[in-house]
Amino acid sequence: MQTEKVVDYIVNWLKDYAKNAGVNGFVVGVSGGIDSAVTSTLVAKTGLNVLCVEMPIHQAKSHVSRAHEHIALLKKRFDNVDATRADLTPVFEEFKTEVFLDGDQATVDMALANTRARLRMTTLYYYAGLYGLLVAGTGNKVEDFGVGFYTKYGDGGVDISPIADLLKSEVYEIGAFLEVPESIMNAAPSDGLFGDARSDEDQIGASYPELEWAMKMDEEGKTEDDFSGREKDVFNIYKRYNTSNKHKMIPIPICEIPSNLL
Structure with missing residues (x-):
């Protein structure tokens, strides 16, 4: 950088x-x-x-x-x-x-x-x-x-x-x-x-260097089957947080009413 x-x-x-x-x-x-x-x-x-x-x-x-x-x-x-x-x-x-x-x-x-x-x-x-x-x-x-x-x-x-x-x-x-x-x-x-x-790290279960690695692997399309041991654990931790917290990263959902109902 x-x-x-x-x-x-x-x-x-x-x-x-x-x-x-x-x-x-x-x-x-x-x-x-x-x-x-x-x-x-x-x-x-x-x-x-x-x-x-x-x-x-x-x-x-x-x-x-x-x-x-x-x-x-x-x-x-x-x-x-x-x-x-x-x-x-x-x-x-x-x-x-x-x-x-x-x-x-x-x-x-x-x-x-x-x-x-x-x-x-x-x-x-x-x-x-x-x-x-x-x-x-x-x-x-x-x-x-x-x-x-x-x-x-x-x-x-x-x-x-x-x-x-x-x-x-x-x-x-x-x-x-x-x-x-x-x-x-x-x-x-x-x-x-x-x-x-x-x-x-106490809360997440992985360090930031580990999470950066997992984020990169996820962006490359890797899955948990590509890893073993600590790498697999870290990747799964990352995916679990990424999935459960996705609602924070996307716009607020809007219920769009069909035009025929308006």
Whole structure:
């Protein structure tokens, strides 16, 4: 990958899009992970107004400290960057008092995890509306179009997706070029939706390099019969997520009424 040229291309694309949309800049949620670190740095390089928002909900201390470190460095490097913190823990806890929490615990936990992401989306759009900004998404290609590892109308609810055509490995390559803090570069990827430090690999059962391989094999038309051992396991994990999360990757289905009924 021609890293510097890719960075310049994304930054120019962001500037052109913002100009055509008639907005003042971008708002981005900063979690302490590589994707939000790279995205926030890319939007900062546009020279337009950038608001970084930290939105902890029972967040692991390691995530919080990395987010603080990145935001502090970003503000030091770019005069156009501002930041704010919205502690959504009380909002989340109040929400839980108003809904049913019955049923299988794993199902409840997942529903609440997705609720965290949607509370954050609502917060980002509040600031976007307040200051005339676009919500910049932080999803990469593997998450957005491979395994669908994001929350529909949560972190998937955005205006633009500057890194969604980049594999995770390419995001890391750009992160190194942009001098993202080592603490973030070396941290295990995590969605931070469960209030602990569990990694994406813990949840999915495969690493991002493995998922990138499986995504490539699937694009080449391979099937599980082409593999054995760990490769077969990884390919099946990828296919299972890709199939079950397909609804996130396609437009909302519309019931088109036949003209003879109208």
